[in-house]
Amino acid sequence: AQKITQTQPGMFVQEKEAVTLDCTYDTSDQSYGLFWYKQPSSGEMIFLIYQGSYDEQNATEGRYSLNFQKARKSANLVISASQLGDSAMYFCAMREGWAGTALIFGKGTTLSVSS
Amino acid sequence: KAGVTQTPRYLIKTRGQQVTLSCSPISGHRSVSWYQQTPGQGLQFLFEYFSETQRNKGNFPGRFSGRQFSNSRSEMNVSTLELGDSALYLCASSPDGTLNSPLHFGNGTRLTVT
Numbered sequence: 001a002q003k004i005t006q007t008q009p010g011m012f013v014q015e016k017e018a019v020t021l022d023c024t025y026d027t028s029d030q031s032y033g034l035f036w037y038k039q040p041s042s043g044e045m046i047f048l049i050y051q052g053s054y055d056e057q058n059a060t061e062g063r064y065s066l067n068f069q070k071a072r073k074s075a076n077l078v079i080s081a082s083q084l085g086d087s088a089m090y091f092c093a094m095r096e097g098w099a100g101t102a103l104i105f106g107k108g109t110t111l112s113v114s115s
Numbered sequence: 116k117a118g119v120t121q122t123p124r125y126l127i128k129t130r131g132q133q134v135t136l137s138c139s140p141i142s143g144h145r146s147v148s149w150y151q152q153t154p155g156q157g158l159q160f161l162f163e164y165f166s167e168t169q170r171n172k173g174n175f176p177g178r179f180s181g182r183q184f185s186n187s188r189s190e191m192n193v194s195t196l197e198l199g200d201s202a203l204y205l206c207a208s209s210p211d212g213t214l215n216s217p218l219h220f221g222n223g224t225r226l227t228v229t
Contacts, residue, residue: 033214043203045220052215091158099213100146100170102160 003027004092004106012112013082020067021077021109023092029053033095034075035103036066040088048090051075082113116141119221121206127227133194136224138206140187144219146212147189149181152203152223161204164189165212193226201228 005024013019025034036048051059051066059066067076079086092106120139128134140147149161160173164183181191187208193200203225207218 031214035217037220042222043225044222045205045207047217047219050215050217093158095214097214099211100163100165101214102163102171102173103148103150103158103207103218104160105158107157 002106003104004094006092006106006109008109009107010110010112012114015084015113015115016081018078018080019082019111021079021090021092021111023075023077023106025073025075025092025094027073027094027096029096031096031098034066034068035093035095036064036075036077037091037093037105038086038088039091039108045091049077079111082111084113084115087111087113116143119206119208119219121204121221121224123224124222125225125227127229128196129229130196130198132196133192134196134226136191136193136204136206136226138189138191138208138221140189140206140208141219144208144210145187146209146216147183147187148207148209148212148218149189149191150205150207150220151175152205153201158205161191163212170212196228198228200226202226 032053034051038046065078089108093103146165148163163171183189203223205223207220209216
C-alpha cells in the first residue's frame with residue numbers, strides 16, 4: 001500500500017489565486033513528520049514546510065500553509081496568492097520513526113501557474 | 116551558508132562501468148542521505164549516513180554503496196552500471212537526521228547509462 005498518496009497529477013491556477021495540493025498518508029506510528037518539497041524543472045528539491053504529528057497547530061511558512069487533519073490522515077499544502085515562479089512539481093513526503101529513517105515521497109503534483 | 120553541493124552535475128557512463136558521486140553537506144550537518152529519482156519509480160531512498168556510520172539502507176542491490184568521511188562529506192558508488200541506473204541522484208543533508216529535521220537537497224547528479 002502506498003504510504004503517501006497525491007491524487008492530483010496536475011493543477012492549473014492563475015496568478016494571485018490560492019491553490020490546495022492534496023496529500024494523504026498512511027502510518028501506524030505515533031511519531032512522524034510530514035514535509036512538502038518543491039522541484040522546479042531545474043531539478044533541485046526545495047524544502048517548503050514541515051508538520052510534526054504532535055503539532056496541534058497547522059504549520060505556516062510565508063505563503064505556504066499546511067492543512068493538517070490528523071484523523072483523516074491528510075496534510076494538504078495551501079499556497080496563497082500564486083506566482084508564476086510557483087510553477088513546479090510538488091512532493092508530499094513523510095518520515096516515521098526517530099532518526100536516520102527514509103523520507104517517503106508521493107508521486108507528486110505538477111502545478112502550472114498562468115498570468 | 117553554502118547549500119548542499121553535488122558533483123558532478125552530469126555523467127554519462129557505459130553499461131558495466133562504475134561511477135562515484137560526491138556530496139558536500141551544509142556546514143555543521145552530520146547526516147547525509149541519498150535518493151534516486153526516476154520517472155517510473157519516483158523518489159526512492161538509497162541510504163543515510165551519520166557520523167561515518169550507515170544508519171539506514173533502502174531496498175537497492177549491493178551494487179549501490181556509499182560512505183561518509185569524518186568531515187561529513189559523502190560519496191556514493193554504483194558498480195557494474197545497468198541501463199536502469201539512469202536517474203537523477205539527489206543528496207540531502209540535515210543536522211542530525213532526526214524526525215523533525217528537514218532534509219536540504221543538492222541540485223543532483225544526472226547519470227545517464229548507455
